[in-house]
Amino acid sequence: MGAASSLDEQSEKLDIAQHRQLARRIFDEAERLNMMTNNILQLARLDANNRIVCDWQSAEEIVGDLIRRWRGRNLVYRLDIQCQSVLPLRWCDAVLIGQLLENLVDNALKYSCIDALVKISVTTQRDCVLFAVSNADKGIDPRWHDKIFEPFQRGPVGLDDTPIIGTGVGLALCRAIAIAHAGTLTVSCPAKGGSCFELRLPLRDLPKTTIISVENLGEHS
Amino acid sequence: MSINVLLVEDDRELRSTLRDALLLEGYALITAASLSEAIAIATHSSSKNNSLELVLLDLGLPDGETLLAQFRKQVTTPVIVISAREQEGQKIRLLDLGADDYLVKPFGIGELLARMRVALRHKGIAVSASITHYEGAGVSIDLAARFVERNGEQIHLTPTEFNLLARLVRSAGRVVTHRQLLSDVWGAGYIEHTHYLRLFMAQLRAKLEINSADPILLLTEPGVGYRLMDDE
Numbered sequence: 274m275g276a277a278s279s280l281d282e283q284s285e286k287l288d289i290a291q292h293r294q295l296a297r298r299i300f301d302e303a304e305r306l307n308m309m310t311n312n313i314l315q316l317a318r319l320d321a322n323n324r325i326v327c328d329w330q331s332a333e334e335i336v337g338d339l340i341r342r343w344r345g346r347n348l349v350y351r352l353d354i355q356c357q358s359v360l361p362l363r364w365c366d367a368v369l370i371g372q373l374l375e376n377l378v379d380n381a382l383k384y385s386c387i388d389a390l391v392k393i394s395v396t397t398q399r400d401c402v403l404f405a406v407s408n409a410d411k412g413i414d415p416r417w418h419d420k421i422f423e424p425f426q427r428g429p430v431g432l433d434d435t436p437i438i439g440t441g442v443g444l445a446l447c448r449a450i451a452i453a454h455a456g457t458l459t460v461s462c463p464a465k466g467g468s469c470f471e472l473r474l475p476l477r478d479l480p481k482t483t484i485i486s487v488e489n490l491g492e493h494s
Numbered sequence: 495m496s497i498n499v500l501l502v503e504d505d506r507e508l509r510s511t512l513r514d515a516l517l518l519e520g521y522a523l524i525t526a527a528s529l530s531e532a533i534a535i536a537t538h539s540s541s542k543n544n545s546l547e548l549v550l551l552d553l554g555l556p557d558g559e560t561l562l563a564q565f566r567k568q569v570t571t572p573v574i575v576i577s578a579r580e581q582e583g584q585k586i587r588l589l590d591l592g593a594d595d596y597l598v599k600p601f602g603i604g605e606l607l608a609r610m611r612v613a614l615r616h617k618g619i620a621v622s623a624s625i626t627h628y629e630g631a632g633v634s635i636d637l638a639a640r641f642v643e644r645n646g647e648q649i650h651l652t653p654t655e656f657n658l659l660a661r662l663v664r665s666a667g668r669v670v671t672h673r674q675l676l677s678d679v680w681g682a683g684y685i686e687h688t689h690y691l692r693l694f695m696a697q698l699r700a701k702l703e704i705n706s707a708d709p710i711l712l713l714t715e716p717g718v719g720y721r722l723m724d725d726e
Contacts, residue, residue: 307600311579318580326582326717329689331696333707334714340707356707362692368582368717 276302304346308379309442315372316424316446325366325453332360332395332402335367339374339393351382355394363402364477365454373450373458374404376443377470381408384468400476401456407469412462421460422448447472496522497614498545502532502561503552503576508599512550515603529555533564546571548614550606551593553577553584559591566592572613576601582717589671589718596669596718612667612724628663630725631711633702635663644702654679655698658691659722662712667724669715695720 276298280287287295318324336356343349363370374393381391385408392407413421420426424445447470451458456474463469499521503509506527513523524539524546526532532551539546549565551558551573558575565571572594577585585596594613597606628635632645637660642649651659657679662670676685684690699706713721 303600314580329692331692333696334692334716337707337709338714338716341713354707362689371716 308375311372312376312442312446315369316442316449319446319449319453323453325369325450327364327366327454329362330365330367330370332356332363332404335370335374336393336395338367338371339378342375343378348382351388351391352378353390353392355392357396360395360397360402361476363474365474366450369450369453370474373447373472374406376447377406377472380443381406381410381468381470384408384410397476398473401473402476404472404474405469407467409467412466413460413468415462418460418462422458496520497547498522498524498539499548499550499610500524500526500532500535500539500546501550502526502529502555503550504528504554505552508552512606515606519607529557529561532561536561536564548610549573550610551575551588553581553588558584558588562588562591562593572616574609574613586671586673586718589669590673594668608724616665616668625664625666628666628722628725630666630723633711635659637663642702649701651698651701654694655701658694659698659702662720662722666722669719669721671719673719675719691720 276295280292280295280299284292333356336354340349340352340354343352378391378393385391389409392405394403394405396403396405417426422444425441426445448458451472451474454474456472458470458472460468460470497520499516501509501512501516501523503512503525504527509525509527513525516523524535526535536546536549549571551561553575555561562573565573573588573592575585575588575593575596576599577596578599585598589596594616595609597609626637628637633642633649634644635642640656642651642656642659658675661675661678672688672691673685675691676687680687680690695712696706699709699712702711703709711723713723715721
């Protein structure tokens with residue numbers, strides 16, 4: 274609002290660089306507002322009917338899309354991505370899982386120093402795929418480890434009373450998406466510092482007939 | 495001669511923003527606020543010589559499918575669908591029905607112009623059989639010779655991998671839906687088998703991309719389909 278009204282009311286006093294800077298600020302704020310609105314709408318939608326559109330999805334593609342979004346915001350240099358080379362296909366809603374990871378990465382970036390790296394890793398565990406997003410912030414007070422996933426919970430959750438900005442919807446949505454997929458979303462703070470959010474999505478077998486035909490497909494078609 | 499663009503948009507603010515931005519870029523704009531207005535314009539312009547060359551269609555208007563069907567009768571006018579995030583299903587239906595590309599609100603003007611350039615270059619021909627060459631990101635593809643190379647080195651593809659790539663080459667720069675790819679590469683009976691697509695796409699990326707988790711050539715359009723990077 275400040276930037277927009279400055280453009281509106283002080284236009285003739287501003288030079289081109291200042292115009293650009295204000296426009297950029299409006300753009301960034303609009304993007305943030307858009308993300309917040311999408312979070313609120315999606316949370317309300319899941320609350321109302323819990324309907325998700327699942328399909329066989331590749332974790333690699335979901336992470337690839339995440340990289341592309343942060344490249345658009347010139348922040349990709351802060352992401353340290355480790356994606357296991359061969360990941361099984363996941364039965365999930367790619368748009369929602371993408372939104373979940375975007376929120377986790379956005380938080381991780383927001384609550385760490387400028388230029389600090391955010392780690393994203395995807396690995397296959399015995400019975401699930403594990404997406405982990407971690408940073409080297411000051412950590413989260415253990416008393417808040419569950420509360421931060423409840424809607425509209427705000428508080429001095431940082432170990433050093435770091436105030437949290439936002440509406441308290443992002444993480445609530447993340448957990449709702451995890452639950453809609455019969456998965457879990459938890460946070461832990463390793464002793465060496467930082468916080469680590471872990472999303473576990475249960476594995477589901479590809480239909481057997483499918484696997485056979487996929488192997489034969491292509492070469493004999 | 496500037497290019498005639500029909501903008502079908504019911505939101506007055508967005509309509510005027512888009513109109514001003516496109517006029518600045520030298521396009522000739524015709525705007526319609528309703529579907530009946532758009533159909534009247536389309537009918538009128540097809541009977542004259544100043545035919546429409548591109549349509550931007552906002553899905554905020556009910557029954558966009560009727561309008562699309564109308565444009566598809568007039569053969570080649572490319573249609574770019576503008577949709578809100580929650581209109582995923584409707585957007586995919588229109589792409590399957592022959593819309594050329596899509597944009598999700600909110601979008602940047604740069605993104606819109608890029609989509610328009612690609613759509614105009616292809617002139618709305620859904621699958622152009624005439625496109626047989628592709629160059630991009632160090633990869634060179636010659637469909638007629640069934641030859642693919644990366645950085646001067648020949649890449650061996652299986653027949654299905656090649657067919658999948660060929661389908662994307664013919665729509666280079668534009669989105670191709672999962673359904674279109676499955677039906678064109680595997681056959682109409684396979685449109686539910688999206689996991690084939692994921693697996694073969696992963697194989698193609700492993701052969702053609704430097705980092706397949708961060709593709710620059712074979713791009714994912716989450717929930718919609720795939721797009722081969724616009725060629726150079």
